[in-house]
Amino acid sequence: MKQVTMLDAADARLLIEFAIGAADMLSVPQNIAVVDASGALLAFHRMDGAKPYTGDFAIAKARTAAGLHAPTERLGEIALPGQRGFGLNTLRSGDVAILGGGVPVTVSGAVAGAIGISSGTVHQDADVANRAVQQFEIQAASAQTIG
Amino acid sequence: MKQVTMLDAADARLLIEFAIGAADMLSVPQNIAVVDASGALLAFHRMDGAKPYTGDFAIAKARTAAGLHAPTERLGEIALPGQRGFGLNTLRSGDVAILGGGVPVTVSGAVAGAIGISSGTVHQDADVANRAVQQFEIQAASAQTIG
Amino acid sequence: MKQVTMLDAADARLLIEFAIGAADMLSVPQNIAVVDASGALLAFHRMDGAKPYTGDFAIAKARTAAGLHAPTERLGEIALPGQRGFGLNTLRSGDVAILGGGVPVTVSGAVAGAIGISSGTVHQDADVANRAVQQFEIQAASAQTIG
Amino acid sequence: MKQVTMLDAADARLLIEFAIGAADMLSVPQNIAVVDASGALLAFHRMDGAKPYTGDFAIAKARTAAGLHAPTERLGEIALPGQRGFGLNTLRSGDVAILGGGVPVTVSGAVAGAIGISSGTVHQDADVANRAVQQFEIQAASAQTIG
Numbered sequence: 001m002k003q004v005t006m007l008d009a010a011d012a013r014l015l016i017e018f019a020i021g022a023a024d025m026l027s028v029p030q031n032i033a034v035v036d037a038s039g040a041l042l043a044f045h046r047m048d049g050a051k052p053y054t055g056d057f058a059i060a061k062a063r064t065a066a067g068l069h070a071p072t073e074r075l076g077e078i079a080l081p082g083q084r085g086f087g088l089n090t091l092r093s094g095d096v097a098i099l100g101g102g103v104p105v106t107v108s109g110a111v112a113g114a115i116g117i118s119s120g121t122v123h124q125d126a127d128v129a130n131r132a133v134q135q136f137e138i139q140a141a142s143a144q145t146i147g
Numbered sequence: 148m149k150q151v152t153m154l155d156a157a158d159a160r161l162l163i164e165f166a167i168g169a170a171d172m173l174s175v176p177q178n179i180a181v182v183d184a185s186g187a188l189l190a191f192h193r194m195d196g197a198k199p200y201t202g203d204f205a206i207a208k209a210r211t212a213a214g215l216h217a218p219t220e221r222l223g224e225i226a227l228p229g230q231r232g233f234g235l236n237t238l239r240s241g242d243v244a245i246l247g248g249g250v251p252v253t254v255s256g257a258v259a260g261a262i263g264i265s266s267g268t269v270h271q272d273a274d275v276a277n278r279a280v281q282q283f284e285i286q287a288a289s290a291q292t293i294g
Numbered sequence: 295m296k297q298v299t300m301l302d303a304a305d306a307r308l309l310i311e312f313a314i315g316a317a318d319m320l321s322v323p324q325n326i327a328v329v330d331a332s333g334a335l336l337a338f339h340r341m342d343g344a345k346p347y348t349g350d351f352a353i354a355k356a357r358t359a360a361g362l363h364a365p366t367e368r369l370g371e372i373a374l375p376g377q378r379g380f381g382l383n384t385l386r387s388g389d390v391a392i393l394g395g396g397v398p399v400t401v402s403g404a405v406a407g408a409i410g411i412s413s414g415t416v417h418q419d420a421d422v423a424n425r426a427v428q429q430f431e432i433q434a435a436s437a438q439t440i441g
Numbered sequence: 442m443k444q445v446t447m448l449d450a451a452d453a454r455l456l457i458e459f460a461i462g463a464a465d466m467l468s469v470p471q472n473i474a475v476v477d478a479s480g481a482l483l484a485f486h487r488m489d490g491a492k493p494y495t496g497d498f499a500i501a502k503a504r505t506a507a508g509l510h511a512p513t514e515r516l517g518e519i520a521l522p523g524q525r526g527f528g529l530n531t532l533r534s535g536d537v538a539i540l541g542g543g544v545p546v547t548v549s550g551a552v553a554g555a556i557g558i559s560s561g562t563v564h565q566d567a568d569v570a571n572r573a574v575q576q577f578e579i580q581a582a583s584a585q586t587i588g
Contacts, residue, residue: 009192009193009195010195036199040200043193044189044190045156046188046189047156048443052187052508053480053504053505054509055187055188075528089528093535097528098527098528099526099528122519122525122526148548148553148581149342149446150445152442153442154443158442186347214345214347215345215348216345228374232416237384237390238350259442287442303488304489306486332493334493337485337487338482340450340484346479346481346482349481
């Protein structure tokens with residue numbers, strides 16, 4: 001038997017709150033998805049003005065980051081023609097996202113879930129995802145120290 | 148051109164809050180999905196203890212209720228063998244939900260979106276969905292009267 | 295080699311015009327799809343007020359009627375539990391429509407295409423589809439007699 | 442609540458008419474799809490001689506242009522290997538079109554829908570789509586001024 005550490009509903013709310021804060025700083029409304037370590041959707045929030053069509057992108061980014069234990073931004077490099085990960089993104093019916101905006105959430109050294117952001121430019125999406133996860137991991141670390 | 152009224156992010160948050168309240172009353176953790184009038188996902192919240200596997204059921208229920216302007220519970224009756232809607236649920240790759248738990252949200256006589264609930268019994272899912280939508284529609288109506 | 299008789303763009307326009315007329319008589323806005331003998335989409339028209347979500351149903355109905363050379367209404371009977379067509383509707387990823395509203399268009403004894411109607415009740419959908427095809431076949435027959 | 446402006450049936454007919462005109466000028470029969478702001482199909486017309494197989498391409502192009510608020514031609518540049526959007530086109534089961542021929546329709550500054558063209562060369566498809574949308578937007582603007 002093993003124990004898997006997973007984000008819960010409170011964690012997901014916090015991540016979404018942090019992502020909204022980061023998106024507001026850039027003045028870019030975003031789709032925000034949070035998945036647990038198994039890739040199952042925990043929470044989703046579409047900010048007013050975000051493109052509805054790209055909601056699925058946010059989920060795919062979060063799922064990929066959680067599943068591959070890597071930011072989706074880095075996968076885009078590995079999947080370039082001629083690189084060893086070429087073709088990665090067409091697997092799982094094309095649902096493997098290799099655009100920036102998916103970032104795993106690591107707790108005590110293990111991936112406990114991930115966030116996925118979409119609707120801005122890929123650069124903005126990655127920026128919002130990174131900021132939200134950083135803020136979350138700092139808070140989680142300090143909570144562990146205090147608690 | 149035509150104008151379509153759709154739920155926004157604040158509406159979605161309210162619906163999720165009402166659904167959490169109704170689920171807590173039944174002591175049944177639930178997956179809660181809110182979609183806009185076009186069926187696009189607006190918000191999702193998985194309560195701690197809800198079954199991750201059924202998250203997609205909540206989204207499918209919400210989408211179906213918004214798309215067909217009917218509670219999914221009623222569709223189950225229409226789709227019985229021998230009824231005129233028999234076979235409805237296999238369309239769209241089987242993503243048409245005909246189990247209780249999807250309820251449209253009507254604003255000023257038009258469907259503006261829907262909620263979908265999953266993880267409890269079908270009866271509990273439908274109960275939570277109905278309560279959340281009733282509470283939302285009462286509040287929306289009173290807001291219009293005051294505003 | 296063989297020749298396959300197929301509806302063309304002018305036929306499709308005529309079928310859509312006839313379907314709009316029949317839908318207007320019932321005061322029910324409809325999604326109208328016309329496919330050729332191979333099931334490929336020739337024309338689609340969503341009347342104002344018709345449910346966008348069910349657009350795919352109209353296409354599936356038309357495709358099924360053209361492909362199986364039968365009104366979809368009749369398929370619902372064959373696919374009942376215990377009947378020999380039980381399970382028919384889950385084939386092709388569930389895209390085989392067995393609800394009323396799909397009707398083949400027969401020209402000189404051969405299926406040249408089909409129409410599919412959705413958004414009303416199943417009864418209304420079937421009614422509109424039947425009327426449009428009848429009107430079309432009468433016109434086609436008289437054009438052949440005169441021409 | 443929010444209001445979303447969407448193309449209606451009359452707008453779709455006009456766009457198809459303009460696209461037929463542009464296709465006739467190039468002597469290239471085309472598949473023409475029009476979707477609303479949510480990506481739902483509003484109208485489809487296959488001109489005689491257009492390739493039936495590519496009908497779905499026209500729908501995917503229109504849906505992508507409406508969903509991403511950008512001409513699909515531009516997406517092809519963003520999705521080049523080494524660019525930030527690399528991998529975009531495999532998302533949503535590969536239904537994100539990044540070939541020319543999908544163009545959003547903007548009304549009063551907001552995307553109200555899109556057109557998608559297929560069957561010619563990609564250059565011809567994009568040309569027809571651009572001409573149809575330009576003609577439509579000019580007419581819509583002058584109608585607003587007069588009305």
